Amino acid sequence: SAVISQKPSRDICQRGTSLTIQCQVDSQVTMMFWYRQQPGQSLTLIATANQGSEATYESGFVIDKFPISRPNLTFSTLTVSNMSPEDSSIYLCSVDVNEQFFGPGTRLTVL
Amino acid sequence: GENVEQHPSTLSVQEGDSAVIKCTYSDSASNYFPWYKQELGKRPQLIIDIRSNVGEKKDQRIAVTLNKTAKHFSLHITETQPEDSAVYFCAAEGNKLVFGAGTILRVKS
Numbered sequence: 001s002a003v004i005s006q007k008p009s010r011d012i013c014q015r016g017t018s019l020t021i022q023c024q025v026d027s028q029v030t031m032m033f034w035y036r037q038q039p040g041q042s043l044t045l046i047a048t049a050n051q052g053s054e055a056t057y058e059s060g061f062v063i064d065k066f067p068i069s070r071p072n073l074t075f076s077t078l079t080v081s082n083m084s085p086e087d088s089s090i091y092l093c094s095v096d097v098n099e100q101f102f103g104p105g106t107r108l109t110v111l
Numbered sequence: 112g113e114n115v116e117q118h119p120s121t122l123s124v125q126e127g128d129s130a131v132i133k134c135t136y137s138d139s140a141s142n143y144f145p146w147y148k149q150e151l152g153k154r155p156q157l158i159i160d161i162r163s164n165v166g167e168k169k170d171q172r173i174a175v176t177l178n179k180t181a182k183h184f185s186l187h188i189t190e191t192q193p194e195d196s197a198v199y200f201c202a203a204e205g206n207k208l209v210f211g212a213g214t215i216l217r218v219k220s
Contacts, residue, residue, distance in 0.1 A: 043200065058207075099145065101157075
């Protein structure tokens with residue numbers, strides 16, 4: 001199993017600003033995943049973060065908007081840049097340790 | 112890429128009745144099919160999963176069936192209880208995990 005924590009749990013931000021979300025796992029994992037869950041919607045994969053290499057982004061998501069860091073095997077950050085109200089969502093990090101475990105999520109509201 | 116369709120979008124059942132949620136997928140290379148339960152304000156949690164070399168798996172009141180030929184899989188919950196009320200997501204994994212749109216299950220007591 002894996003225990004995942006995220007910071008912050010929620011935030012309210014002004015448009016045009018950026019927010020960095022932190023994800024910490026209690027064990028070393030090769031890949032960490034970042035998902036977005038818009039209100040009332042399903043989960044959409046933003047990118048996969050590997051330690052020591054650039055993140056792999058899914059269609060519709062770009063590095064300039066969602067830069068990701070992966071400095072070690074237990075930690076990753078996702079930045080939501082130049083935010084607009086359309087970025088209001090829950091952002092979840094996830095790891096695959098025999099099954100997919102999710103962090104508690106970061107609820108972001110952009111005004 | 113993979114596309115996962117999930118039906119119904121909402122499902123209301125009486126306590127004690129059974130609930131069935133169905134998903135279809137498009138990528139024949141997908142080989143892992145998990146189901147997640149997400150309660151309001153909580154993270155998704157795995158409730159059951161099945162791999163492509165198995166046709167059916169059961170865990171107490173929950174079962175999943177997989178038909179690889181038809182590319183569909185289903186979640187069956189028997190003897191539903193009010194605490195089963197939540198959003199349920201199916202997913203299919205080939206080279207990445209792709210989620211269905213979700214089903215809101217309401218169990219009325």
